[in-house]
Every structure is written in structure tokens, then in C-alpha cells.
Amino acid sequence: MNDMYRENILDLYKSPLNKGKLENSTHEFSKNNPLCGDEIAIQLFVKNNIIDDVKFQGNGCAISMAAASMITEKIKNMNLNEVKSLNKDDILEMIKIPLSPVRLKCALLSLDVVKGALENESKSI
Amino acid sequence: MQDKKKDFPIFKYNNNLVYLDSAATSQRPQSVIDALKNFYERDNANIHRGIYTLSERATEKYNQARKKVAEFINANENEIILTKNTTESLNLLSYTLHGILPKNKTEIVLTEMEHHSNLVPWQQFAKRNNLKLKFIPITDNYELDYSHAEKIINEKTAFVSMTHVSNVFGTINDIEKIISLSHKKNALVIIDAAQSITHIPIDVKKLDADFLAFSSHKMFGPTGVGILYGKKNLLDKLPPFLFGGGMIENVSYDFSTFIQSPEKFEAGTQNYGEVIALTAAVEYIQNKSLHVISAHEKELLSYAIENLKKIKGIKIYNPGINKSISVLSFTINGGHPHDIAAILNEENIAIRAGHHCCMPLMKKLKIPGTCRVSLSIFNTKEDIDRLITSITKVKTTLQLQ
């Protein structure tokens, strides 16, 4: 069995979680991976410093789509400080597959977008 | 054609490698690697500087390399500027060309299939000089729409800058036609030959191109060397691009004068060792003959297209074997190009996946990217067979129909 393309990764690629668009979001951001051109957009609905809801859109490789599903799932109901402290290792732990530096970027894109969304609002206040 | 892999040490050190990414960069033959090593071991000294024998020898070899490149495209040696890569060659023009354009010219014509290197510099140029960009569109068959070209190349056109061969589809563009069309309208033509230089014989005199750019690293030569050909009378009119040592005639504290082209454009210590080894790359191509190389690649491309076509869910982006050379793109229904390339990599097959520095083109095709296969002299039918077999494995791994 292929290491990178485990069943759970492929399942999330084919049926992603939290894919769609959140109307009435409090934060949003999008970013692309200049290497491949894949783009991910994320909207958050934040209430009382907690992520109440989150949705993402985008087309990308299996790794980036699976990571986007996992991270959006993980941050639901998390408080913002916790979200801000998430890092590369947290993502790797979630995704549980060995990744080359190039593919790591695919996996980390959605985390970057979430962090960008949080910064985005604080800037606009 | 006998097995040319023997000429390329990379295959000695990477067992079973199927290299299908020569459009990104060539592999290097032993003769080029030796030339580089020999130069640094035996002849190294800075060029144009020393009065001593070693420096004179290095300078002589550098000049011979320029001569070799000139001969390769039928230019005069003083029409060959050595830069860092195609990108720098085009940037050199984008920073110097404005001075020689007639004031009544307000538009630049590019094509929709340009590499970012031949697009982004002109966007900046257009902004700085208040010109408008126009694009020759592509047809459904991944070719240029020449009837549209005839409309947008007109009296307002300052210059046309276009690629000879598409790095995404392999399409060979009819540059002769565009050059003659443009010259009738008194517009200059810049040709990006990065993808054609190892596949199609180029004679700049016959072509009548005003400028032509390519990279050493895509023609079996070392990295760090680019070429810009320009007609002598035009190069003479252009101002220098980079200023400093090696390009001056006379310097006082507040005023300098400059030498003639091509040295006028070669400020600072050049990549002279790599330039010198480029001679061996040109010789490699000449010994094998471009006609033989391209006939071999054509046979393989045709074999690849024929066999890829049989795979269910595959879409090929290529205008057909008689209109293209050595490159094709494909996508597989339901598979992202990155995943496809990653799984092929596990089979030791190197292909390129992504937007190939053509983001607007991908947007136009409404795809995130493609998988690209590109061929060279050392590729074999077995390489293509391995690709085809492995694509079946890709489909299984990704659970595609």
C-alpha cells in the first residue's frame, strides 16, 4: 500500500469535510501555493473567542484537500489562542504520513490560511 | 537510435531513472561535465583582466564559446550577449528597449501561451512606459489563432514577444509568419527560444528575428548562462542594462563612457567557466545533429500520444505530432497533477506537474495544472512504456475509474 495515499487521505480527498462557503463569516482569507497554483479560501465564524464554524473552498491535491478537512475539523470549537499556536508538528501529527518538503507545503497551506484569516480581522479592527 | 543514456552520468548514479522533464532542465552529457571540470582544473583565471598567460587563455576560451553559440544560430559573435538565463535575457530587453521604440507605438503583443518569464517583465515594462498589452489567443487545438494575430499586430504595435515552442503543449509556433507580419507593421520581434533551441535548427538571419533568447541549462549546458541574440544595429542603439566593471571605456568620478556591445551588456565577472563549458554542449548537439535528435523525439512523442490516448479518463494537451515537438501535457480525470507526479516518482519516473509558470494559461484552460512529459535524445520507448504502465498504477492508487 502506498504510504502517502492511505485510505483516510483518499476518503477526505473524495469527500472533504467542511467544504463549502460560510455566509455571515467574521473572518476570511485565501492564499495560494505559488509552487502549484492551488488556492484555498477559508471563512470562520468566531463567537466569544471560539471558532463556532468554519468552511473552506479550493481545488488542490489529495494532501492539501485532506489537510484542509482535518484542520477545519480540528479548529471547530477551539479558542483562538489555541488555534494561533498550532504549528507544523500538529499538522503532521494529524495527517500521519511522511511528507517531502514540497508536499509539506501542500499540507500546511490551509493552516496558513486559517492564521491569515485570524490576522486579517485583527488588522481591520 | 542507440542508447544515448550512456552519455549522461546521471543515469549511472540513479538506477532505473526515467527522466521526462528535459523541458525544465536538460541532463548533462559527460563531455560538458568534463569541460567544466577541466576548465577549473587547468585554465581558470578571470577573463578580460590579466596580462598573464592563464588569463589570456581563459579569455580566449570565453570568446570561442561566444563564437560557437553565434555559429550555432548563424549570428555574428558581436550579436551574442551572455546573461544568466532566458529570464535575464528578456529582462535585459525590458529595461533597455523603451529608448528605441517610436513614440507613436502604444501596444505590445504577446501570446496567451507565454512562460511567466516572457510575460511578467512586459507587464512591468507596459506599466513603466504606459503601453498596452495585447495577446494572441490560443485555439481549441492548443495553437495560436493567426487570424486574430493579423488583427492585433498593426501600426500601433511596438513589438511582439513570443515563444517559439510552448513549454506546456509543445506547440511549434509559426514565428516566420509573425515576424513577417510584424516587420510589415514596423514592429520588432523578440523570440523566446528556450524550448526550441535543442529541437529545431535556428538561423537568425533567415528568420530575421530582432532578438532571440535561450538558456544554456536547457541545451545540455551548465546552469547560470543565458543567451540574448540581437541584431547588431539594434544592440548598438540600446543603452547598457547593468553598470560596473568590464563594460566601461573611460571612468571619471562623475562620468563614464561604455564599450561596444556585446561587452557593453556584460558588467561584472561573468559565469565564464560555465560559458566555456557551453561550447561542449553545442558540440554535443552538433555531433548528434538536431535533425536526428528531433526525429527521435518525434517518434517517441508519437508513441507516447498513441499509448496515453488508450488510457481511460486521460486528456492530452498537444496540437498533434506534426505541429509540436518533444513536449505534451496531460490530465487524468479525478486526479490532481501533483498526486499523479508523486506516485510516478515512486516508480522512479520524473515528470513535471503544475502550472509550468503559465498561471494565466491554466486559468484559461480552467484547470489547476497539468502533468507534463518532455523528451530528449536519451529517452527510449521503454521509458514511455514505463510511464504508461505506471499511470495504470496511479489510477489504482488514487482509486480512479
Ligand SMILES: Cc1ncc(COP(=O)(O)O)c(C=O)c1O
Ligand atoms: C518557454 C520558456 N521561456 C522561458 C523560460 C525561462 O528559462 P530560465 O528559467 O532559464 O530563465 C522557460 C523555462 O522553463 C521556458 O520554458
